[in-house]
Amino acid sequence: MSFTDYLKKIPVINRLVSILGIDKAIFYTVLGTVWSSIAGIIGIFFIIKYLTIVEQGYWYTFISLGALTVFAELGFTAIITQFISHEYAHLTEMNGRLYGEEDRLDRTISLVKFSFKFYLIITLIAFVLLSIIGVVFFMHSTNNFQLLMAWVLYSFTGAFALLVSLFGSILRGFNKVERAQKIITLVGFASSIGIWYGLYAGFSLYALAIGGLVNIILSLILFFSSSRTLWSQLFRSKVTGKYNWLKETLPLQWRYAISWTSGYFIFQFMVPVAMFYAGAAAAGKLGLALVMVRTLQGMATSWGITKIPHFNIYVAQKKHNELNNLFNTMQKQSLFMYIIVSIAFILTVIFIFPLINWNTRILPVDQIIILLLAEGVNLIIFNWAYYLRSHKQEPFMRISVLSAIITAVGVWLSFYLFKSTSIALCGYLAAQLIILLPARRILVSKRKDYENGEIGY
16 A cells, blocks of 8 residues: 555545545655755755855745746646657557557657757757856856856756656656656655755755766666666667657747746746845845745645646547546635645745744845745736647747736846846736736637637647
């Protein structure tokens, strides 16, 4: 009996599982996010103990700038998961091997091989992009060679992690969400330990690269060992047909590219701007708050992420009622979870953080509440996006661009004119609320179109 099956035998837990709709995929996804929360708290201890307030600012600025990999990845992993799910909907699996019509099987194998070749190029682009932009940015505030080298090494691990992440995306496409999330959770655990050890041993900002190396090595080992038969079939089988996957994915890819690029300015732009105009201390407090709030949001997002393969399969099979029922249930459970963890976090900041003097290293409670509200709005839009993208479309592209412009300009002006985190966060919340109404209109309109048979791009 597995651990999850044992827990379900406890009446209270079984009732809670039923209300929240927690399956094994969600369990491991939430477990990973819960661990991220615990690791984040433990990590705060190590950061506060072994880094100065200035180094803390550089630490979170490293993380925010590291998200620039989005400009190389551009949502390709999400596209691969979608396309594989649509092919997998017409295949069967026995003892780890795929079976089905030869042309369908051939297309699927061809798609997987194409994705790896494409990602090798993306990895190289990401490394060059991160290294150059980061060095130029940090030379504005320091000429410290060790700091710049720490950034280059972190850039290398961040770029190579993109290639490794493709294994998880492929497994999710084959509806192996539970398996992929188990691995991601375990790797997250090991990576956190690597980072803590690096801080304890005095490696300072190099600790991020140490955690990245642990992530890469362990991920490769576990992804291969967990599905050897499947990977062997995918890599060793010869492709007999000719498929132009670049042409097939491009109509969706460029839309995803714009949305993903916009996402950087919506979600990662604040910390580097705070670092540039308000200093490392302000960036450190803001970065810590963002990490903790988005970890909570990540727990609630698990309900949507784990349902993506099911959404894709229902779309491919034209099961509209099942799709809509699953989406509606997921949305309610996701929001309920976010409200619970947000309240718990606010109480923790108010009553626990002052006792251990962590309140001096994070934003005030009022600013955290503003941030929680903004990320709650984002959670709603994320869930809508999962549903809409399962139809191989990206209807939120234009509003993503609009949100990015409003957010980026508002954040920049807030720090440039006032050096104010409060004003920046209020502008961030306002930008998300402005986007919510048009996003809702698009959702309602597209749902009607899809139910009338308009599927695809």
